[in-house]
Ligand SMILES: NC(=O)C1=CN([C@@H]2O[C@H](COP(=O)(O)OP(=O)(O)OC[C@H]3O[C@@H](n4cnc5c(N)ncnc54)[C@H](O)[C@@H]3O)[C@@H](O)[C@H]2O)[C@@H](O)CC1
């Protein structure tokens with residue numbers, strides 16, 4: 001499990017760790033990890049030209065010490081000091097190693113820019129000197145120290161100017177900005193350097209599932225199980241006007257995780273469903289319902305009927321307008337930003353600017369699990385725990401992909417996962433299946449569903 005901690009938690013853990021090691025140890029660990037990441041990126045040190053953008057705090061200190069390591073490896077290291085005060089010991093180390101201090105100028109030629117402007121102590125936004133220095137170095141790959149300077153570390157928002165990194169090298173644990181958009185988009189790839197913080201960190205409120213977590217959470221068929229013990233998922237989606245939504249919800253549900261898929265809806269859609277998925281049967285008892293995609297006017301009665309069965313429910317698309325009915329129930333609400341905007345009465349732009357805060361607010365308001373779709377989907381449960389999905393590809397932003405996800409989450413609920421696990425595992429699988437199907441090329445929603453069995457097999461293979 002990848003975990004993200006708050007600045008306050010990181011500071012407390014660092015203080016506890018620092019009390020156990022000689023002064024300066026943590027910064028040295030951070031600086032060596034950072035220098036190694038830069039060496040990897042550059043394919044070596046000798047003759048490489050490295051620009052350090054150095055702010056007033058320890059973040060700048062990390063950059064300066066890493067610069068010293070790089071200078072000793074033969075790199076030509078220049079530091080631009082963007083503050084009247086900088087980490088003096090770090091600057092002395094850089095000078096001793098042969099690095100120099102320069103002044104910001106245009107048309108500079110460096111192989112990499114190291115952003116040591118601010119880290120977890122930074123307020124969002126950049127000051128003038130930093131903006132000008134970044135403009136002078138535009139076009140050069142950027143390695144951010146700990147966080148891209150200027151982002152809001154704990155919320156993942158980017159309310160002001162900020163660094164756009166190609167690689168972010170962080171220390172001890174991840175922070176929200178590394179996982180949550182829009183800040184995560186500014187991080188590029190993220191490397192975590194172990195500085196020995198783990199024993200001092202509390203449980204994290206924000207997590208990102210990893211393949212081994214997903215594999216451990218999937219329930220495999222019992223040797224003596226039968227289709228009913230494996231769970232039955234029911235789909236109430238699609239309508240005369242939107243049969244495809246029903247078909248794609250069924251396709252996601254029919255990934256093989258549940259023992260049986262039922263379809264309860266328009267006869268005309270059921271005929272199409274049976275033609276595409278002959279194994280699907282008609283209405284009956286289920287262990288989980290998926291309601292709402294393409295349901296149109298049937299969404300409200302379909303949701304009421306599903307809730308009356310007292311089994312977990314995925315509330316998708318058209319049914320989200322009636323999400324109040326599912327308050328406090330075992331439910332997964334699956335809005336995209338536009339749908340959540342209507343549910344909360346908040347502008348879509350505000351939701352996209354702070355998906356973490358809005359997913360959490362919605363989970364509390366509806367007292368249910370909320371899966372807010374996006375590049376990095378956010379799954380929030382009431383009380384603040386969150387899982388962020390980091391699998392996926394921009395090719396997944398294709399019509400009907402959400403229907404497949406709803407069906408898949410329903411299948412996972414039917415196998416017995418609780419709503420938080422079903423939503424986060426389903427979202428993870430959905431993104432990974434899209435990547436598998438896409439191979440960096442275009443896909444349609446049905447391709448995502450078709451890739452699920454192979455993906456699941458690769459995860460669960462002994
Ligand atoms: N505390 C520790 O034990 C460790 C800290 N490390 C590094 O230390 C960093 C945190 O250091 P600090 O607490 O000194 O904080 P920062 O270096 O992140 O920045 C704080 C300083 O920047 C100024 N500032 C705030 N917002 C600004 C903005 N938008 N533009 C310009 N200046 C701004 C503040 O006035 C303050 O002086 C971490 O991100 C990490 O890089 C690492 O060396 C690992 C160990």
Ligand SMILES: Nc1ncnc2c1ncn2[C@@H]1O[C@H](COP(=O)(O)OP(=O)(O)O)[C@@H](O)[C@H]1O
Pocket residue numbers: 336373374375376377392393394395396397398399400401402403404405430
């Ligand atoms: N830029 C992106 N990168 C990766 N995945 C994305 C991106 N944008 C959207 N997605 C994913 O694509 C899917 C789209 O679902 P949705 O918006 O419900 O579409 P539809 O209603 O057409 O099915 C969601 O799973 C969402 O997380």
Ligand SMILES: [K+]
Pocket residue numbers: 059115116117118119144145146147148149
């Ligand atoms: K930084």
